[in-house]
Amino acid sequence: MKDGFIRVGGRLRNAPVDFDVKHPIILPHKHHVTEMIIREHHVSTHHSGMGSTWTSLRQRFWIVKGGAMVKSVIRKCMFCRRRSSPGSKQIMADLPKERVTPGERPFAYVGVDYFGHFLVKQGRNGSAVAYGTVSYLRLINEDGKIHVAFLLGKARLAPIKTVSIPRLELTAAALAVKLDLFLRRELDFGEIESTKYCQETVPREKWQTGRVMETTSDKLGAVRQVTVKTSRGLLRRPIAKLCLIHRVNE
Known part of the structure; x- marks a missing residue:
């Protein structure tokens, strides 16, 4: 003492x-x-x-x-949670009926991956890094059924000089806008909604924070999407793009 x-x-x-x-x-x-x-x-x-x-x-x-x-x-510590909290993971859904029903003929149902992988040949005027964009058409019928179809995809080689990842994403976004305008001219669908998704490469300290206001679950009750309230308004995101920082009951 x-x-x-x-x-x-x-x-x-x-x-x-x-x-x-x-x-x-x-x-x-x-x-x-x-x-x-x-x-x-x-x-x-x-x-x-x-x-x-x-x-x-x-x-x-x-x-x-x-x-x-x-x-x-x-x-x-909230700062450490924001810096190191793991991202949420989606639970794999059940196999579709077409995959588990016996007696079907071979190749009765076929799925095609339209985007990648691409073999890139590096030459004097191009690098081994590439970027691309794809366009899908999402239709909703009167009975609520959703149909998604692939329309078009474009890929480009990056220049030889070193280019940052944000610059490549910006170039890919510009290519996506050109592709969108081309499809709008060629396809006469009237007013359609265009949505673009890009990968975020900002540091964790600059990620937006918000509060989950609503959740969307599948048939088995697993949460798939949430509505997040941020300073910029309401955003709807899949749980794979979210990091849980704090629970209300903690």
């Missing part, structure tokens, strides 16, 4: 280190002050993992069951 604090004893009186290192202050397990001290050291070590945070704490403090306590505090 010194200065009103209970400290660790030991045999390091002659060690050439600070007094706090030789006799660290003992802190209780699962206490609000202990959590605040752990959170402060976690932030000061630039949101490091359990080992670095625990090493920083032991320079002055000794926490009862400290390893479990440090893990618990780091698990609640």
Whole structure:
């Protein structure tokens, strides 16, 4: 006991280190002050993992069951959750009836992959990197049945000079717009809605955050899509493009 604090004893009186290192202050397990001290050291070590945070704490403090306590505090850190939370994964759906019904003739039902893979031959005027875009037509009948058909696909070789991934995605988006305008001129469908999807390559720290307002489930009750409320409005995304950061009941 010194200065009103209970400290660790030991045999390091002659060690050439600070007094706090030789006799660290003992802190209780699962206490609000202990959590605040752990959170402060976690932030000061630039949101490091359990080992670095625990090493920083032991320079002055000794926490009862400290390893479990440090893990618990780091698990609640919202910054670390945004940086390292794993993405949600879709559960594979049941096989369609055509795949499991016996007695059907061979090749009665055939599926075709229209996009890739492509063999790229690298020459003097082109690189081994390529980008492309495809267009599909989605029709909804009066009875609610949905039919999706492939229309057209285009692929281009990237220039020889080094081009960043965002630049390639922007070039592919421009190609998608040209393809969309071409199909609108050639096909007389009247007013149709055009939707474009691109891969996001921004860092995790710049991802949008929002709150799930509504979920869409399949026949078995598995959640497939959600409606997310963000600062820019409502977005509808599949769960594979979401990272769960915080639950309401946590």
